[in-house]
Amino acid sequence: MIEVQRFSKRFGENWAASDISFQVKEGEVFAFLGPNGSGKTTTLRSMVGLTVPTSGRILINGVDVRKFPRETKRFMSYLPQRVVFPDNCTAREVIDFFCRIRDLPPGRAEGVMQAYQFADLSGQYVGEFSGGMIQRLGLAVAALPDAPILLLDEPTANLDPQGVKRFREFIMHQKENGKTILFSTHLLHEVEQLADRVGVFVNGRLAAVEYIDSLRRTYRATTSIEDMYLHYVEKRDYERN
Amino acid sequence: MQGKTIYVIARQELTINIRNRWTLIFALVFGVLVVSIAYVGIMAEGFSGVQSFTRTSASLLNLVLYVIPLVGIVMGTVSFTGDKGSMELLFAQPLVRTEVMLGKVLGVFASIALSTIIGFTLAGLVVVLGNGPEGIASYLSFVVLALVLSLAFLNLAVLVATACRRKAKAFGIALFLWFFFVLFYDLMVLGSTLLLKGQTANRALFLSLFGNPVDMVRVATLIILDNVTIFGASGAALLRFLGGGTLSVLALIGGLCLWTILPLVVSHRLLLKQDI
Structure with a gap:
C-alpha cells in the first residue's frame, strides 16, 4: 500500500x-x-x-x-522517463550490475536476459543499441527485482x-x-x-x-x-x- | 551503509572508466612521458646510465603537479555530472546516497590510480634496470603523494559537480580551480607577501602552503627527495617554522588528508539535501 x-x-x-x-x-x-x-x-x-x-x-x-x-x-522498481545506460557496457553487464546492487541471485539475471531477448546480444555494447533495444533493456531492469x-x-x-x-x-x-x-x-x-x-x-x-x-x-x-x-x-x- | 554496495558501484565505475578512451589516452601519454623523462637521464649523464630514482622523481615532479590534478578534476566532473537518466536509475535502487558517492569516488580513483601506477611502474623498471633499486623508497613515497593529489582534486570535482549540478557550469568551475591551484596560487601568494614584512610575511608563506594541495605535494616530495635547494619561499618557511623535515612532511600529509576529506564531507552534506 x-x-x-x-x-x-x-x-x-x-x-x-x-x-x-x-x-x-x-x-x-x-x-x-x-x-x-x-x-x-x-x-x-x-x-x-x-x-x-x-x-x-x-x-x-x-x-x-x-x-x-x-x-x-x-x-519498488522505478523507470525514469529517459532511460540511459553506459555506452561502453554490455546488456549482460548492465543487468548483472543491477542484480548485484539488489543482491539478487545470479539466476535472476539469466532469466531476465532470456525473457527480454538479450541472451543472444549479451556481448553487444549498449552504445550499439537502437532506441527500442534500450527501452527493452530499461523494462528488463525494471522487471529484474520482481518488486x-x-x-x-x-x-x-x-x-x-x-x-x-x-x-x-x-x-x-x-x-x-x-x-x-x-x-x-x-x-x-x-x-x-x-x-x-x-x-x-x-x-x-x-x-x-x-x-x-x-x-x-x-x-x-x-x-x-x-x-x-x-x-x-x-x-x-x-x-x- | 553497506560495503558491498559501495564495492559494486566502484567496480562498475572502474569498468566504465577503463573503457573510456580518455582514460586510455591519459594512461598512454602519461606512460610515454614518464618513461621518456626517465630515459632523458641517459643523455644528461653522458650515456653513463639511466638516472637514479631520486633524480627521476625530481624530473617527474613538474609533470605530476600539472597533469595529475587535471586528470583528477576532469574525470571527477565527468563521472558526477553524468546523464540524468542513469543517475536517477541508480539512486532509485535500494541504497543510500552515501554509498553511491563513495562507490563512484572509489571507482574513478581506482581508474586514475591504475593509469598512474602503470606509468610509474614502467619508469621504475627503466630506472631499476639501468641504475639499480637505490632510492626506490623515495620514489614510492612520491607515487603515493601523486595518488593523494589526484584524490584531492577528484574530491574537489565531486564538490563542484554536486554544488553546480549542470555539466557545463561544473566543468567551467573545475577547470578554473585547476588553473587557480596549479598556475595562479603561487603568483598570488608571492605577490601578496611583497606587501607584508619580516615575520608576518614568513607566517603568511607558511600558512599559504596549506591552502594549496599542489604546493603541499611539491614541498613534501622535495623534502622526501632531500632536495631543499629548489624549495621556494613557502617550503623554506615551512622548515623554519616546524624545524625539521620529518615534522614538515607529517604536517603536509595531514594538510593533504584534510584537502582530501573536507570536499567529500561537504559534498555528502549537499547530496543528502538535494534532489537528484
Missing part, C-alpha cells in the same frame, strides 16, 4: 507539487494524468527518494521513504508504435502478476486502456482521483474523457482566480 500524505515540493518560488494526498492499494494500476509541469514527475520521483519533499511524507507499506530509503526502495511496486515516469514518451505496444504488454503482464503500478502520462487513451484509477494533476495540485469505470459512466453520455480532463483544468483555474 502506498500512501502520499500532504506532499508538497517547492523549487525556488514555484510550487511544483502542493498538498498532494492519495493512496494506492495493492495490485492497483494508478495513473498520474496531467500536462507537462503539472507535478506528476515530481510526485513520482519523490516516491523513490529522488526528490526531497518540502513538506509531507510518503509511506510504502507504512514505512517513510525519507527515513528508510533502502528498506522502502526494496519494494511488488512499479513506478514508471512517462514510459511511452518518445517511443515508436512498436515500443508503445511493448510497454502496454509489459504493463498488462505485470498487472496479471499482481503488481501495484503507478505511471505518469499526458495521454488520456493510455489511462483508459491501462489504469484502474487516475489522479488528475493540474498546476501542481491533485485536482481529482477517480476510478476509470466511474469516469466512463459519468462522462459517457455527454462528453469524452478528454472533456472530463479539461473540465478539471478549468475548474482548477476557476478556483485559483
Whole structure:
C-alpha cells in the first residue's frame, strides 16, 4: 500500500507539487494524468527518494521513504522517463550490475536476459543499441527485482508504435502478476486502456482521483474523457482566480 | 551503509572508466612521458646510465603537479555530472546516497590510480634496470603523494559537480580551480607577501602552503627527495617554522588528508539535501 500524505515540493518560488494526498492499494494500476509541469514527475520521483519533499511524507507499506530509503526502495522498481545506460557496457553487464546492487541471485539475471531477448546480444555494447533495444533493456531492469511496486515516469514518451505496444504488454503482464503500478502520462487513451484509477494533476495540485469505470459512466453520455480532463483544468483555474 | 554496495558501484565505475578512451589516452601519454623523462637521464649523464630514482622523481615532479590534478578534476566532473537518466536509475535502487558517492569516488580513483601506477611502474623498471633499486623508497613515497593529489582534486570535482549540478557550469568551475591551484596560487601568494614584512610575511608563506594541495605535494616530495635547494619561499618557511623535515612532511600529509576529506564531507552534506 502506498500512501502520499500532504506532499508538497517547492523549487525556488514555484510550487511544483502542493498538498498532494492519495493512496494506492495493492495490485492497483494508478495513473498520474496531467500536462507537462503539472507535478506528476515530481510526485513520482519523490516516491523513490529522488526528490526531497518540502513538506509531507510518503509511506510504502507504512514505512517513510525519507527515513528508510533502502528498506522502502526494496519494494519498488522505478523507470525514469529517459532511460540511459553506459555506452561502453554490455546488456549482460548492465543487468548483472543491477542484480548485484539488489543482491539478487545470479539466476535472476539469466532469466531476465532470456525473457527480454538479450541472451543472444549479451556481448553487444549498449552504445550499439537502437532506441527500442534500450527501452527493452530499461523494462528488463525494471522487471529484474520482481518488486511488488512499479513506478514508471512517462514510459511511452518518445517511443515508436512498436515500443508503445511493448510497454502496454509489459504493463498488462505485470498487472496479471499482481503488481501495484503507478505511471505518469499526458495521454488520456493510455489511462483508459491501462489504469484502474487516475489522479488528475493540474498546476501542481491533485485536482481529482477517480476510478476509470466511474469516469466512463459519468462522462459517457455527454462528453469524452478528454472533456472530463479539461473540465478539471478549468475548474482548477476557476478556483485559483 | 553497506560495503558491498559501495564495492559494486566502484567496480562498475572502474569498468566504465577503463573503457573510456580518455582514460586510455591519459594512461598512454602519461606512460610515454614518464618513461621518456626517465630515459632523458641517459643523455644528461653522458650515456653513463639511466638516472637514479631520486633524480627521476625530481624530473617527474613538474609533470605530476600539472597533469595529475587535471586528470583528477576532469574525470571527477565527468563521472558526477553524468546523464540524468542513469543517475536517477541508480539512486532509485535500494541504497543510500552515501554509498553511491563513495562507490563512484572509489571507482574513478581506482581508474586514475591504475593509469598512474602503470606509468610509474614502467619508469621504475627503466630506472631499476639501468641504475639499480637505490632510492626506490623515495620514489614510492612520491607515487603515493601523486595518488593523494589526484584524490584531492577528484574530491574537489565531486564538490563542484554536486554544488553546480549542470555539466557545463561544473566543468567551467573545475577547470578554473585547476588553473587557480596549479598556475595562479603561487603568483598570488608571492605577490601578496611583497606587501607584508619580516615575520608576518614568513607566517603568511607558511600558512599559504596549506591552502594549496599542489604546493603541499611539491614541498613534501622535495623534502622526501632531500632536495631543499629548489624549495621556494613557502617550503623554506615551512622548515623554519616546524624545524625539521620529518615534522614538515607529517604536517603536509595531514594538510593533504584534510584537502582530501573536507570536499567529500561537504559534498555528502549537499547530496543528502538535494534532489537528484
